[in-house]
Amino acid sequence: MIDDAWHLDGHISPERYIYAFAMIGETAKARDILADSRYELTDHFFLALGHLALGDIDKTFTAIEAGIENHNVYLLHTLIVAEHWDPIRDDPRFNEMLALLDAKVTHTEQYLKDHKISPAAQ
Numbered sequence: 001m002i003d004d005a006w007h008l009d010g011h012i013s014p015e016r017y018i019y020a021f022a023m024i025g026e027t028a029k030a031r032d033i034l035a036d037s038r039y040e041l042t043d044h045f046f047l048a049l050g051h052l053a054l055g056d057i058d059k060t061f062t063a064i065e066a067g068i069e070n071h072n073v074y075l076l077h078t079l080i081v082a083e084h085w086d087p088i089r090d091d092p093r094f095n096e097m098l099a100l101l102d103a104k105v106t107h108t109e110q111y112l113k114d115h116k117i118s119p120a121a122q
Contacts, residue, residue: 015043018050030054045074049084061093068100076101 002020010017014033018041021030030050033039041047044067051059067075079085079101088094 011039013043013046014039015041015046015050019046019053022050022053027054043072044070045072045078048075052084052087057088057091060088061091061097064097065100068097068104071104076104 002017002024006017006021010033014036018030018033021027021033031054034041034050034054044063048060048063048067051057051063064075064079068079079097085094
């Protein structure tokens with residue numbers, strides 16, 4: 001079924017399929033998608049999950065950081081609580097990502113406005 005979906009819309013969001021193929025044991029297919037220069041891999045949430053499923057922890061953290069920097073809504077909402085991040089929670093870099101996440105979420109212009117915090121007060 002995943003292979004059929006890949007053929008239908010894999011070119012639209014290939015990052016989703018890296019994770020899917022890795023999770024069903026088709027790691028060669030997942031790695032091929034990563035290596036294919038035709039794809040611009042920009043969904044950092046799914047890219048991080050794909051790297052995690054393939055066991056590449058360094059690239060997982062690189063994708064998480066890029067996703068936080070780009071305000072990827074999936075990362076902003078899942079990093080703290082989602083179970084799929086459990087395998088990397090003990091890595092010291094995970095706490096660094098949580099601190100970055102906190103800074104990106106709590107220091108945005110909208111957050112400061114909503115909580116009546118003056119940017120100068122920080």
